[in-house]
Amino acid sequence: MTGQEKIPSFDLTRNYNRVKEEIRVALDRVLETQHFILGPEVECFEKEIASYLEVENAVGCASGTDALLLSLMALDLKEGDEVITTPFTFFATASCITRNGAKPVFADVDPDSYNLSMESVMEKITPRTKVVLPVHLFGQTCKLELITDELSQKGIAIVEDCAQAIGAHRIIDKKICRAGSIGDIGCLSFFPTKNLGCYGDGGMVSIPHNKEISDRIRNLRVHGSGKTYFHDEIGINSRLDAVQAAILRVRIRHLEEWNEERRIVAERYMLLFKEKGLLDVITLPVEEDGNRHVYHQxxxxAERRDELQEYLERRGISTRVYYPLPLHMQHCFSYLGYKEGDFPVSEKLAGSVLALPIFPELLPEEQERVVEEIAGFYGRQN
Ligand SMILES: Cc1ncc(COP(=O)(O)O)c(C=O)c1O
Incomplete structure (x- = not known):
């Protein structure tokens, strides 16, 4: 250790200090009502999210994982159905498929955006394909407009995993389309470290234009009951609670500002890496044309990624690897029959990606230190 302050991957305390007063007012409001599960706070927040995403309906639930699970339940997946997704993502993207009895079919990702390659998705389509489940990874949307028409002609639904991308958008036909409004269903996570995080677990399903699916998800989250104690089908218990909704209603008011601050942090990293002449050993994330990246990560x-990570850790700089083992190589998915080499881009990324500290309140001098230490590791210090 160098004796200097540590630089964390993220620091929720700094963010909390900016909104403390507003949060306390919101919490008091809920405590005074003693109404904790669903109810008016959740309904208001659902409307606010729907209006933010410009979708017709949004349904709160207990987590991003449950948002995915509920979405696929509402699409009536059955054994033998296939869902195409990326192997380079968080586990929940694929586990929700198997938990619905269907089969995950992986397609490789694009080496620059780390998102699903739409060409490889189209190559994986079979008569059993029911859903395509793209992930807007690290805060940048996938090129869904390339496949939406063809998929809808084939009756294949698109479920967007937007856990990392609230506020990200892309321009489609000259229109701004936010993550969660492009496919048939969108899934959000409010895990505390997400760009819009709550103070526990929370999630939301956005349904741009299908009231029937929205009503179905609304029932499925309360044990499949439209009317209390009368069950139309077997659902799950997955409710957003009023405390989290009240917190989120405060935090969503700041989301645009915080996402802009993340973008400024990203821009500054880019300038610093260029200034230090590190672009031969560090490849920066690419913001694709017509995209608004919100830099969740x-x-x-990085060249010699693992050594670099250890070096930074010793110097008090925390970094993360998302994700060290692609899903097709995870033990629990061995029954799918994939092997090493099947998805070379994902596998190569797993060995070279490194998530640097990023959060809205990260200071310029902290970023300078991160880049200087990286320069030191590669022997490029002035
Ligand atoms: C891509 C992706 N999908 C799904 C999830 C699951 O969200 P949650 O943790 O709210 O269940 C996450 C959360 O880390 C995620 O990053």
Missing amino acids: YVVK
Whole structure:
């Protein structure tokens, strides 16, 4: 250790200090009502999210994982159905498929955006494909407009995993389309470290234009009952609680500002890496044309990644690897029959990506230190 202050991957305390007063007012409001599960706070927040995403309906639930699970339940997946997704993502993206009895079919990702390659998705389509489940990874949306028409002609639904991308958008037909409004269903996570996080677990399903699916998800989250104690089908218990909704109603008011601050942090990293002449050993994330990246993570590709990570850790700089083992190589998915080499881009990324500290309140001098230490590791210090 160098004796200097540590630089964390994220620091929720700094963010909390900015909104403390507003949060306390919101919490008091809920405590005074003693109404904790669903109810008016959740309904208001659902409307606010729907209006933010410009979708017709939004349904709160207990987590991003449950948002995915509920979405696929509402699409009536059955054994033998296939869902195409990426192997380079968080586990929940694929586990919700198997928990619905269907089969995950992986397609490889694009080496620059780390998102599903739409060409490889189209190559994986079979008569059993029911859903395509793209992930807007690290805060940047996938090029869904390339496949939406063809998929809808084939009757294949798109469920967007937007856990990392609230506020990200892409321009489609000259229109701004936010993550969660492009496919048939969108799934959000409010895990505390997400760009819009709550103070526990929370999630939301956005349904741009299908009231029937929205009503179905609304029932499925309360044990499949439209009317209390009368069950139309077997659902689960997955409710957003009023305390989290009240917190989120405060925090969503700041989301645009915080996402802009993340973008400024990303821009500053880019300038610093250029200034230090590190672009031959560090490959920076690419913001694709027509995209608004919201930098949930700032993920670079680094030469000698593991050594670099240890070096930074010793110097008090925390970094993360998202994700060290692609899903097709996870033990629990061995029954799918994939092997090493099946998805070379994902596998290569797993060995080279490194997420640097990023959060709205990260200070310029902290970023300078991160880049200086990286320069030191590669022997490039002035
Ligand atoms: C891509 C992705 N999908 C799904 C999830 C699951 O969200 P949650 O942790 O709210 O269940 C996450 C959360 O880390 C995620 O990053």
